[in-house]
Amino acid sequence: MPQPDPERAGGNRRDDPPDGDDVPATTDRHSRVGEPVVRADPEITGERASEAIDFDPDDPESVAHAADVLAEFAGCQGEDDCVDMLRGAAACAALVRGVGSYREAADRAGGVSVSFIRTWARVHDLPQSVRRHVARGDIAPSAAKHLARVDGTARLDLAWAVLDHDLTVREVRSLASRVNDGESAQEALREEGVDLGSIDLSLPVEGYRELRREASMRNATPGDVVAEALAERYD
Numbered sequence: 001m002p003q004p005d006p007e008r009a010g011g012n013r014r015d016d017p018p019d020g021d022d023v024p025a026t027t028d029r030h031s032r033v034g035e036p037v038v039r040a041d042p043e044i045t046g047e048r049a050s051e052a053i054d055f056d057p058d059d060p061e062s063v064a065h066a067a068d069v070l071a072e073f074a075g076c077q078g079e080d081d082c083v084d085m086l087r088g089a090a091a092c093a094a095l096v097r098g099v100g101s102y103r104e105a106a107d108r109a110g111g112v113s114v115s116f117i118r119t120w121a122r123v124h125d126l127p128q129s130v131r132r133h134v135a136r137g138d139i140a141p142s143a144a145k146h147l148a149r150v151d152g153t154a155r156l157d158l159a160w161a162v163l164d165h166d167l168t169v170r171e172v173r174s175l176a177s178r179v180n181d182g183e184s185a186q187e188a189l190r191e192e193g194v195d196l197g198s199i200d201l202s203l204p205v206e207g208y209r210e211l212r213r214e215a216s217m218r219n220a221t222p223g224d225v226v227a228e229a230l231a232e233r234y235d
Contacts, residue, residue: 034094055094063098122148
């Protein structure tokens with residue numbers, strides 16, 4: 001298989017560990033490029049899970065199918081179906097991996113622009129925890145494109161801020177640009193008045209009662225108790 005050029009999509013391998021509860025700080029995709037991990041989950045996509053396409057970049061027929069799906073995807077960008085967007089993003093990433101470069105992928109897809117393919121291939125490279133919220137409709141695909149522009153934990157910081165603080169696509173775009181200019185995601189969010197780490201929780205009465213009791217006995221806040229418990233959980 002040809003090797004991708006330096007400006008290629010995410011370099012995930014078939015033998016990478018799957019993202020999940022055992023990898024809480026994952027900031028990139030770990031499942032194989034093109035694999036419908038989220039799209040094939042019936043708890044997220046319901047009956048449409050059975051329609052999920054597995055694009056295998058090592059299979060020439062699958063790569064050819066990815067080119068067809070990509071071309072169709074590029075021609076119907078006015079539609080805002082989150083699952084279709086993720087399928088199109090998977091086709092972009094799988095085609096790039098299969099043919100070796102963005103330029104060749106653009107040619108194989110009938111002249112779709114390189115920038116279009118690069119943008120959506122990066123969305124496919126987002127961690128599963130973020131892609132799940134895209135599929136659910138909690139994060140708009142247009143916002144996901146800007147989340148994918150940043151690297152590392154900034155991806156998660158901005159994604160969770162979208163969920164907890166109702167950030168608009170324009171705000172996400174601006175924040176992503178500031179992060180890429182060298183500002184930390186936390187600093188950029190703080191300057192926009194976003195208190196990263198602030199979240200409303202609903203607890204069972206028994207758990208709430210004990211949390212309040214323990215916090216009082218320790219002269220601490222409930223947030224301190226929860227933060228300590230999470231530090232132990234994810235150490």
